[in-house]
Amino acid sequence: DTDVSPFDPGSYASSTTYVTGMAVKLAAEELRGKMLEQAAKLLEADGAQISFDGVKFWSEDGKRRLTVAKLAERMALGAGCQQLTGQGTYGSPTSPPPFVAGFAEVEIDKATGKVTPIDFVAVVDCGTVINPALARVQTEGGVVQGIGMALYEEVRYTGQGRLETCNFMQYKIPCRKDVGNVRVAFEPSYEPTGPFGAKSIGEAVINTPAPAIAHAVFNATGVQLTQLPLTPEKVLNALLTKKRG
Incomplete structure (x- = not known):
């Protein structure tokens, strides 16, 4: 959303996948960490004891499970009604040629x-x-x-x-x-x-x-x-x- 996103000088031509791709990866990693943190709270477990396969979270003992869809629903409708987001910024000091x-x-x-x-x-x-x-x-x-x-x-x-x-x-x-x-x-x-x-x-x-x-x-x-x-x-x-x- 260009109304609320920070200024981006542009990532295009040969830098699209290389530069933007890394920024997306960093943003996804940040978001994944926040998802694990919130899933651990909802499952009442320590974050280190939670596993995630991209579709669902589960506790170490395997008795408690939570899908990504359910996590999103709980975050949007639960106390605080917060949405999880990730942000990534990347600028490379190198430029490896194809x-x-x-x-x-x-x-x-x-x-x-x-x-x-x-x-x-x-x-x-x-x-x-x-x-x-x-x-x-x-x-x-x-x-x-x-x-x-x-x-x-x-x-x-x-x-x-x-x-x-x-x-x-x-x-x-x-x-x-x-x-x-x-x-x-x-x-x-x-x-x-x-x-x-x-x-x-x-x-x-x-x-x-x-x-x-x-x-x-x-x-x-x-x-x-x-x-x-x-x-x-x-x-x-x-x-x-x-x-x-």
């Missing part, structure tokens, strides 16, 4: 210089994969953005500094048919400073396609291009220059 290995297969029309992506494989080390489905689609989206940066998206200015590629008629972004096949695999590791071993993932997957595609073009043609995007004009000019010697 790693991505990118492999690009492209087809090049030597008559026009057009580079067509055929297949792209990304193998990702982002520590422990917290949510495999979200990590996969984030990788796929980043790869598509990287392919756009590598082949299509160009920022051009006039001599007077006016932006020429100011709409989607001039500034080309790839659609699904422009990116070819995209495959993603994960090579999990464990990052001790992250929540449950997780690291970031965001920027690395965007940065990988451009060098992979540029190197694929080099492998196919012997032409090394170092300026993005690799438009048909640039590729064709480089091929003609190479042909002329």
